[in-house]
Amino acid sequence: MLDRFLARQFARPHGPAGQLLLGPLLDRVGRPMMDAAFAALAAHAGERVLDLGFGGGHLSRRLLAAGTRVVGVDHAPAMVARARRRHRAALREGRAIFLEGAAEALPLGGSAVDCAASVNTIYFWPEPAAVFAELRRVLAPGGRLVLAFQTPGSVRAWPGHVHGFRAHAAEAVEAALGAAGLAPVLRATARARTVGDYVLLVALRDGR
Numbered sequence: 563m564l565d566r567f568l569a570r571q572f573a574r575p576h577g578p579a580g581q582l583l584l585g586p587l588l589d590r591v592g593r594p595m596m597d598a599a600f601a602a603l604a605a606h607a608g609e610r611v612l613d614l615g616f617g618g619g620h621l622s623r624r625l626l627a628a629g630t631r632v633v634g635v636d637h638a639p640a641m642v643a644r645a646r647r648r649h650r651a652a653l654r655e656g657r658a659i660f661l662e663g664a665a666e667a668l669p670l671g672g673s674a675v676d677c678a679a680s681v682n683t684i685y686f687w688p689e690p691a692a693v694f695a696e697l698r699r700v701l702a703p704g705g706r707l708v709l710a711f712q713t714p715g716s717v718r719a720w721p722g723h724v725h726g727f728r729a730h731a732a733e734a735v736e737a738a739l740g741a742a743g744l745a746p747v748l749r750a751t752a753r754a755r756t757v758g759d760y761v762l763l764v765a766l767r768d769g770r
């Protein structure tokens with residue numbers, strides 16, 4: 563019962579729990595992966611960075627603190643409202659924008675961002691290939707993409723995964739990225755107490 567509730571909240575935080583509890587919970591659980599994604603992005607001040615499925619927003623906060631321009635997209639209205647409340651100044655100054663939208667149909671124009679990251683989100687995408695096509699479209703030529711996700715073993719170690727989580731092997735994700743015009747250039751695995759083993763992938767959008 564609790565597992566199913568949490569699995570649905572992780573996929574799309576909603577309701578009073580989504581508004582009050584999920585942001586801090588996601589930030590605590592996913593912090594090591596978001597910190598690793600932040601380091602792998604190595605985004606420069608002024609670069610436009612997409613944080614896809616930003617959830618509690620720890621990664622967006624770090625990116626803003628580093629002087630980048632953050633474009634956050636999440637399909638959960640509760641998370642979008644929370645991010646807008648927490649980043650009023652950055653929104654006012656035009657350094658951030660938080661949009662409600664789906665990974666499969668990003669609410670952005672072509673070449674809208676210099677780099678993109680998506681942490682702990684791929685489990686919820688029915689068709690990762692469709693999302694990769696969208697990411698290629700919105701990334702500028704040569705733009706970098708960082709994905710971080712738990713290994714299939716770690717996904718399956720939590721009984722709640724049966725409620726809608728899809729586990730992905732790093733090799734299959736790399737193949738799908740390559741097919742979408744996002745060339746994988748780095749793969750690392752790491753372990754964190756809160757999430758177990760996870761994969762970090764970096765890919766570069768082709769120059770066409």
Ligand SMILES: C[S@@+](CC[C@H](N)C(=O)[O-])C[C@H]1O[C@@H](n2cnc3c(N)ncnc32)[C@H](O)[C@@H]1O
Binds near residue numbers: 588593615636686
């Ligand atoms: C498990 S949380 C991860 C949040 C954050 N990136 C982290 O690592 O803590 C997944 C987030 O992705 C969002 N999400 C899931 N599927 C999505 C989709 N297809 N399009 C946009 N956002 C999605 C959810 O609403 C949620 O905020």
